[in-house]
Amino acid sequence: GQQLNQSPQSMFIQEGEDVSMNCTSSSIFNTWLWYKQDPGEGPVLLIALYKAGELTSNGRLTAQFGITRKDSFLNISASIPSDVGIYFCAGRDRGANSKLTFGKGITLSVRP
């Protein structure tokens, strides 16, 4: 089946640093999504991307839909302690009714 690869499993950064994480696939996706999950909570949608090459920002977060449609990147600038959590990428290969494939997630820790 389809798989999305996220690595490393964990990242540790200093408060104020920028961090970049990516998500790759061996197959093409038409939609890329980035979710964040805080401890004890459900995932929350951060950014949705629907067009190859698209670059979208949400505050300090910026995500890009790779031009090959096989990858996506999420950048967090000037990290703060509340950025701690698990960041998941998700992809959809067909229309809005098709199911999402999720990556395993990257756990981000921010040292004050």
Added chain:
Amino acid sequence: ETGVTQTPRHLVMGMTNKKSLKCEQHLGHNAMYWYKQSAKKPLELMFVYSLEERVENNSVPSRFSPECPNSSHLFLHLHTLQPEDSALYLCASSQVGGFTNTEAFFGQGTRLTVV
């Protein structure tokens, strides 16, 4: 109440018990989902209901039985579970079809422990 709410938040059950997880969405969406989240694994889609009809069942064991009485409520009935079924069970809803589609909104999840 807003968004997607799940109850209970935590559940411990024995392997011979029968319990139910409840999900309610207040977003006016027409599709609801059950996902299973295990440590170090991607979210696994279990069931999809669209307009109250089950449209997907991803080879989930019969000890998990979903029920969608209306577009706002979704249940997951559990019986004779195994310890490996311990996980976070997430409910989500979205709007599909028509002119307005939305991505999935997730509830806070039910942390299930089978002993």
